[in-house]
Amino acid sequence: MHSYIPSSNPSHFNLTGQSIFDWAKSHYRDHTFNKDEPIPTRPGLLYFVEQGAIRIVGFTQTNETLPKQSSHSDLSLCEAVFLGFVGAGLPFEIVSQFPISLKAIAHVEATSVIWLYWQDLEHWPDLKQEVFNSFRYQHQRKLLWLSMLGQKRTIDRLLGFLTLLIEEYGQPSDKGYYLPYTLTHAQIASAIGTTRVTVTRLMGRLRQEGLVSLDDDHLIYLP
Amino acid sequence: MHSYIPSSNPSHFNLTGQSIFDWAKSHYRDHTFNKDEPIPTRPGLLYFVEQGAIRIVGFTQTNETLPKQSSHSDLSLCEAVFLGFVGAGLPFEIVSQFPISLKAIAHVEATSVIWLYWQDLEHWPDLKQEVFNSFRYQHQRKLLWLSMLGQKRTIDRLLGFLTLLIEEYGQPSDKGYYLPYTLTHAQIASAIGTTRVTVTRLMGRLRQEGLVSLDDDHLIYLP
Structure with a gap:
């Protein structure tokens, strides 16, 4: 089995x-x-x-x-x-x-x-x-x-999307799991049905709240 | 093959x-x-x-x-x-x-x-x-x-959604292919990221334009 x-x-x-x-x-x-x-x-x-x-x-x-x-x-x-x-x-x-x-x-x-x-x-x-x-x-x-896309609030879709990607493709590091591929805000926006500007704003909010972090190469980490 | x-x-x-x-x-x-x-x-x-x-x-x-x-x-x-x-x-x-x-x-x-x-x-x-x-x-x-969900306009997502379902599950009839299962407007709305009210309004528009029709059992037809 x-x-x-x-x-x-x-x-x-x-x-x-x-x-x-x-x-x-x-x-x-x-x-x-x-x-x-x-x-x-x-x-x-x-x-x-x-x-x-x-x-x-x-x-x-x-x-x-x-x-x-x-x-x-x-x-x-x-x-x-x-x-x-x-x-x-x-x-x-x-x-x-x-x-x-x-x-x-x-x-x-x-x-x-x-x-x-x-x-x-x-x-x-x-x-x-x-x-x-x-x-x-x-x-x-x-x-x-x-x-995940069925969630009404864009910030829930954004965090859900990043979580699914990092569950699937993530690599471990001392700062948490990270997505080993770069994604533009426009690419993220296309996947979750919003605009690039909104992704930029909400990524800022998720980072402020410590739910997401970025490294120097703009790779995305989930703590 | x-x-x-x-x-x-x-x-x-x-x-x-x-x-x-x-x-x-x-x-x-x-x-x-x-x-x-x-x-x-x-x-x-x-x-x-x-x-x-x-x-x-x-x-x-x-x-x-x-x-x-x-x-x-x-x-x-x-x-x-x-x-x-x-x-x-x-x-x-x-x-x-x-x-x-x-x-x-x-x-x-x-x-x-x-x-x-x-x-x-x-x-x-x-x-x-x-x-x-x-x-x-x-x-x-x-x-x-x-x-299909990546389309910006809700009416495009709605018609795309119905088309995908009828391609996959549709049965032929003399009025075109139809979906043999009922779907509520709330169910459709959940799938395409909009509200029930909007689905009701846009279904009316698609029917007016002859792109979709309904039968007496509320089954959905694509002509």
């Missing part, structure tokens, strides 16, 4: 020995990306992050048949929503369904990614099981994420 | 022949629930809906250490957020992580549910694979759902 229970921390999901990465390289199915470079993806392929991390973002094309309520709304056409990270050793896939598109973007410098067909996984049955475990775990996390 | 690509419509995921349900009943692992009755769940167990449908809802305990901004916020303690349906033949599991709790609730009258341990699935390797496919598919749907 144990092997089917997703861990509360996906660092346990560092799925892959070196062999899958060696195999992918010998089949020319690897590429290294610069920070913020989009990763070309195709439906039906499975990807693994070898090193670095990607972020997944979503874009929705606004329905043009609905009348605009203000000129401001033109800005919201195809705005990116931050949907989470995928770190080293973990799988991802990118599906889209009109009018929603998902994209994978290298979140840190020198992020390397490999890809394979799903049927290639038949060569690695244990890995295949772990891939499915990882998606099962991701599904659970997204249900928690959606619950 | 085909068997790993989640279908765009999960009716293809009617996973189970009768045998798993027969097995569960012979092991006293089945129960039938009334509409809106909560389904007791335990972490580490896997559930299947045999007939009817459940809805999954999320509750977040508001962080008490944050000062309230208004007396209104007391109402938001433990408010339920609608997170989706699970229909007949499909699996679900319920995890929680403080301060977020998920719950399964019978959405229609006479919803019957069976449960098993994950290791019981070893007796049904094909079913086990389909369970993982289903969670993989659910993960993809939740990423699309989160993208």
